[in-house]
Amino acid sequence: MTIPSLQTGEAVRQAARRGTWDRPTAGLAPGYVQTNVVLLPQAFAFDFLRFCLRNPKPCPVVDITAPGNPHPTSTVAAEADLRTDVPRYRVYQEGRFVEEVTEVTHLWGADWVGVLLGCSFTFEEALRRAGIPVRHVECGCNVPMYITNRATYPVGPFRGPLVVSMRPIPGDQVTAAVRITARYPQAHGAPVHIGDPAGLGISDLSQPDFGDPVPIHPGEVPVFWACGVTTHMALMEARLPVVITHAPGHMFVTDLPVAEAI
Amino acid sequence: MTIPSLQTGEAVRQAARRGTWDRPTAGLAPGYVQTNVVLLPQAFAFDFLRFCLRNPKPCPVVDITAPGNPHPTSTVAAEADLRTDVPRYRVYQEGRFVEEVTEVTHLWGADWVGVLLGCSFTFEEALRRAGIPVRHVECGCNVPMYITNRATYPVGPFRGPLVVSMRPIPGDQVTAAVRITARYPQAHGAPVHIGDPAGLGISDLSQPDFGDPVPIHPGEVPVFWACGVTTHMALMEARLPVVITHAPGHMFVTDLPVAEAI
Incomplete structure (x- = not known):
């Protein structure tokens, strides 16, 4: 748009x-x-x-x-x-x-x-400038997001699972994607997990908890970044007035x- | 020690x-x-x-x-x-x-x-491991610190000048010093200023406001990092009970x- x-x-x-x-x-x-x-x-x-x-x-x-x-x-x-x-x-x-x-x-x-x-809009712009595909932008849909088996560190009433966003990245561009996003610690920074979704407790990438599923092409690796929806889940969990x-x-x-x- | x-x-x-x-x-x-x-x-x-x-x-x-x-x-x-x-x-x-x-x-x-x-003890360890001299450690004295002409962003009762620490670095190692310390954002990160002390309002490097003066050898450049004493000055300024x-x-x-x- x-x-x-x-x-x-x-x-x-x-x-x-x-x-x-x-x-x-x-x-x-x-x-x-x-x-x-x-x-x-x-x-x-x-x-x-x-x-x-x-x-x-x-x-x-x-x-x-x-x-x-x-x-x-x-x-x-x-x-x-x-x-x-x-x-x-x-x-x-x-x-x-x-x-x-x-x-x-x-x-x-x-x-x-x-x-x-x-x-993550911040680092997606940087990924695209480097010629790394951002699949949900290509598809014109929302990024797929998943609730993981990792807990956030609880503070007061705020607690809940880490939520991640996923972008499929060609194997030979994963290193570049890590290096580029690491430069943006204020936009979630480097990935929290690369590859095996089961390691985060995600059983089916085609069934995201939020957003839309995106196709993963041959030779691409699912790369997971910490997601701002984590904050929203912790806010819901806190049941503030x-x-x-x-x-x-x-x-x-x-x-x-x-x-x-x- | x-x-x-x-x-x-x-x-x-x-x-x-x-x-x-x-x-x-x-x-x-x-x-x-x-x-x-x-x-x-x-x-x-x-x-x-x-x-x-x-x-x-x-x-x-x-x-x-x-x-x-x-x-x-x-x-x-x-x-x-x-x-x-x-x-x-x-x-x-x-x-x-x-x-x-x-x-x-x-x-x-x-x-x-x-x-x-x-x-900054954190990044000094990393500098030394990379073969970059840390002069005040060599000299066995405290790092020289200077009150600058830059103000911190004030919040509530907390305000005051930015204080910097200075380490003289050989010209051909300044790039490495920037890159190494940039990896440690939780230890003040990359330098805030390199070279001309007057740019920070520092008139005489041999007269630090805190700590001890250190010798600067030929071919070395004064490199300035944000310093934790900034926090102490803001705390003093706030005059908390x-x-x-x-x-x-x-x-x-x-x-x-x-x-x-x-």
Whole structure:
């Protein structure tokens, strides 16, 4: 998807704020870092931040606001407002999905905190630039994601399994894929597992737990990266009275160039 | 300094706990990651953590405990107690040094949090293994440190200048020094500045603000890395009612092998 007018983080955020863009952000603002968004009351923010720091591969912290302040660091996104600048939000109460909305100003409290977490869109751009196929982009579908048999390190009410995304990579490009993605620790970094899905407790690659299955061609190896859905599962598990996230694929687009995400 | 009996993190921590070792940890437990230590009440911990996350080069978070829990993550240091396992602590009140002690169990409160921050001892070990000179180790003195004209990103009461450490590196080894230290983002990572000290507002390398001056040989370039003293200056600036740190050079020694700090 290429939208000529949405080529920068600022343009996407303003379109989301005005309500003229409420669709996924894949392919928008190429070259700018996109992030997961978690908005929650301060009472839970310290434990949540500790959970992210203890599980840095699935939950890389890119930015966090002061309590009550909906504006990220100006270098991350100038003039941005986390209550309005995401195309679609999801509201959860007690671990259950309640509604999907296009702005959350009415829900944001005086003590709320915004957390921005890295997203694999960043390294997919780098993989493509290096000529490494990104199958779900080729197929125009969502990346396949799997719940693994690995547990995250629990902190306070936050716990749950590690979730991974999978990209099939030609055998002779796996080394390059490792080296390239390792440069982006704030976008999940290097793979957590390469090859045998059973080693992660995944019995059938054609049945992902989230997203869509993708074909694996002869000579390709399934490569697994830590996935931001890990954070969402831990948030559901915590059954907080209320928490808001971006809707899947509807990311917050920053002003950070991908080249500087190294 | 080589102490035959203090070859592991566990051995150093137990000697500190028993009171049989209250001296600096440089050279002890070679190959194990050493860290800065900050102990403070939870009321300030969230802002302090946000300060560290906004300033990751000088303040790389290696671990953080739950409020009231003095034990780090078991993979970081099994069976450790942050109230007793540091050789010497410093206690500060309202930004002023109060006393230096060998354990702080009597000061630790039910809501206190322990934060472990990366330390350049980790990458110095890697530099030496690569045949790159580490001048202050050769000289048997403390690394020279300088207050720069760069400000840290302020968070809550925490603010202050970036402090750097300096190591003179032969011109043909600077590239290797950059590449090696870049592998250790949790130990300050790659240099923040190479060459001209004036670019950091440093007028005289022979007059460091902390530590000792070291000779720079012909053909060597001064290379500057972010320094953990940045954190201490921000803590002083914040004038918290009480905060405890390790005494300079008297680090907390973990069970993490340096090879895995990548």
